[in-house]
Amino acid sequence: MSEVVYNRIAMLRAERGVTRRQLAEALGVHYQTIGYLERGEFSPSLHLALRIARHFEVPVEVVFSAEPFPRLGDPAATSIVRPA
Amino acid sequence: MAVTAGADALTAAEPPAGEGVTLDVRDLRMRYGTNDVLDGVSFTAQRGEVLALLGPNGAGKTTTIEILEGFRMRSGGQVAVLGADPATGDERWRARLGVVLQSWRDHSRWQVRELLAHLGSFYAPYSTERIRRPWDVDELIEAVGLTVHAGKKVGQLSGGQRRRVDVAIGIVGRPEVLFLDEPTAGFDPAARREFHDLVHRLADLDDTTILLTTHDLDEAEKLADRILILAGGRIIASGSADELSRRISIDAEVRWSRDGQRFVHSTSTATAFVRELFAQHGEDIADLEVRRASLEDTYMALVREFESGRADRAARAFEEVAAG
Numbered sequence: 001m002s003e004v005v006y007n008r009i010a011m012l013r014a015e016r017g018v019t020r021r022q023l024a025e026a027l028g029v030h031y032q033t034i035g036y037l038e039r040g041e042f043s044p045s046l047h048l049a050l051r052i053a054r055h056f057e058v059p060v061e062v063v064f065s066a067e068p069f070p071r072l073g074d075p076a077a078t079s080i081v082r083p084a
Numbered sequence: 085m086a087v088t089a090g091a092d093a094l095t096a097a098e099p100p101a102g103e104g105v106t107l108d109v110r111d112l113r114m115r116y117g118t119n120d121v122l123d124g125v126s127f128t129a130q131r132g133e134v135l136a137l138l139g140p141n142g143a144g145k146t147t148t149i150e151i152l153e154g155f156r157m158r159s160g161g162q163v164a165v166l167g168a169d170p171a172t173g174d175e176r177w178r179a180r181l182g183v184v185l186q187s188w189r190d191h192s193r194w195q196v197r198e199l200l201a202h203l204g205s206f207y208a209p210y211s212t213e214r215i216r217r218p219w220d221v222d223e224l225i226e227a228v229g230l231t232v233h234a235g236k237k238v239g240q241l242s243g244g245q246r247r248r249v250d251v252a253i254g255i256v257g258r259p260e261v262l263f264l265d266e267p268t269a270g271f272d273p274a275a276r277r278e279f280h281d282l283v284h285r286l287a288d289l290d291d292t293t294i295l296l297t298t299h300d301l302d303e304a305e306k307l308a309d310r311i312l313i314l315a316g317g318r319i320i321a322s323g324s325a326d327e328l329s330r331r332i333s334i335d336a337e338v339r340w341s342r343d344g345q346r347f348v349h350s351t352s353t354a355t356a357f358v359r360e361l362f363a364q365h366g367e368d369i370a371d372l373e374v375r376r377a378s379l380e381d382t383y384m385a386l387v388r389e390f391e392s393g394r395a396d397r398a399a400r401a402f403e404e405v406a407a408g
Contacts, residue, residue: 003345028335028350030375037348042339045349 003043006065010038012056026055104131106166106261106293107152113160114147114317121147123317124161129310131260132291134283136298136308140387143314145297146186149263152295153183166261179210179217182259182292184250186266191249192239196230197221199238200252207257218256227285228252229278243270251279255286262286264296268303276303283307301379311379313386320390325379332385334377341371 013023013034020034027034027048036042037052044052053060107129114122121144129135137145150156151163154170163170168177191199204218211217219227225234228248233241238249247270254262268276280303286292298304304311305325313321313328321328336354340347342365351357354374361369377385 003343028352029337029348033337033348036346042346042348045338045347047351048349051350 004040004066005043005049006068007037007040008063008069009034009052012058012063013038016056023055027051105129106131106133107135107295108164109148109152109161110163111161112148112151112158112163114144114151114156115159120317122151122158125314125317125319126161127312127319127322129293129295131293132287134287134294134296134307134309136296136304136311137314138298138301138304138311138383139314144317145314146265148314149265149295149297153181153263154178176210179207179257180260182254182257182262184254184262184264184267186269192237194238195235196238196241196249196252197225197234199249200224200256203253204256210257215258215260217258219258221256224252224256227255227282229275244272244275247271248275248279251282258290259292261293261295264294266297266299268298268300280306301383305379313383315387315390316394321386325382328386329377329379329382332377332382332389334381334385336377337375339371339373339375340369342368346371 009023013020021031024031024034029048033042037044049064050060053063056063105128107127109128110126112122112125113120125144125148127135137148139145147156151158152165152170154165154173157171165173166177166180168174194202201221204221204224207217218224222231222234225231228251230245230248230252233245238246241249247267251264251267254264268279271279283294283296284307287294296307309324310322311325311328312319321331323331333352335350335352338349338351338354338357338361340361349357354376358372358374361372
């Protein structure tokens with residue numbers, strides 16, 4: 001329970017216009033599994049996590065984090081990207 | 085077309101290709117205008133075998149069944165059903181077949197029991213030592229789960245109950261070969277289960293050969309000894325659900341939990357992955373699950389593979405024409 005992995009799969013998927021079905025087929029998992037991953041009910045194996053990142057062509061830390069992702073528009077979020 | 089028309093006249097008198105072969109279809113062709121709906125379909129079925137015919141809409145499933153039933157004339161190829169050519173089959177031959185069409189037959193003003201007793205009476209002259217025809221009407225009504233509705237008019241039944249009447253009409257003559265065109269459309273899960281039990285009973289106990297079409301892949305997997313996938317007028321794959329799944333390499337999904345956290349992984353080598361998982365975490369691993377490709381995954385992959393192959397061929401033909 002302590003090892004929660006946060007992810008932004010749903011956000012990336014929406015942004016790229018990819019359906020759950022398409023992502024499931026690209027990764028070789030069941031359709032419902034994408035939902036489980038997005039809601040954090042399941043964590044991907046390291047290998048699967050890397051494949052997800054590669055699928056979206058982003059570094060793995062853009063998709064996964066040990067800390068909750070800051071909300072979009074949150075001033076704290078910009079401060080992370082551009083440290084004062 | 086390489087069909088030897090000369091040999092056709094003798095087909096009905098010829099014994100089937102082997103002992104117990106009830107359906108023998110070779111190079112079946114059907115053309116509507118310039119459109120080849122069936123382009124060389126071949127398959128056989130044994131006594132007591134259940135075959136499921138799958139395929140996209142318009143693949144020719146219903147056309148195939150209608151040709152085998154003798155309702156539609158083929159353009160080419162050889163067909164033997166119970167040793168006879170459906171195009172020239174007589175009443176005696178027809179009495180040994182059962183047919184459940186895709187759409188309802190309307191007998192709305194008849195009572196269920198009355199209707200089945202009446203239709204059954206036509207089969208009595210074709211009763212044999214081995215197969216007593218027709219089916220006892222009350223036993224039949226029980227077999228299709230309509231006992232409490234036996235006295236009702238067909239028009240008062242629900243869609244699923246009416247479909248059961250269709251099935252009962254199809255089997256009232258105790259057929260040796262039964263054709264079912266989307267038999268469970270409109271069935272609730274319990275009715276579907278009862279229907280599956282009935283199909284198993286007909287195939288296993290009465291040795292009935294059953295050819296059915298369905299879009300319910302779960303149903304095909306449960307019922308069929310052999311699945312035929314029809315696409316582009318040909319059978320692109322056939323085999324048991326398990327055999328078909330081994331033709332296509334689709335990744336398996338592995339799920340497990342460790343320290344109360346749930347994980348998922350996707351791999352083409354599930355056994356090796358699980359071995360590694362236990363080597364690493366031993367007894368910490370719980371809730372292990374390996375989910376292989378479903379028949380739906382396999383079916384979609386096979387049809388897609390076929391369609392992309394066809395697109396490639398068309399593109400090549402186009403290039404050849406362009407080059408020439």
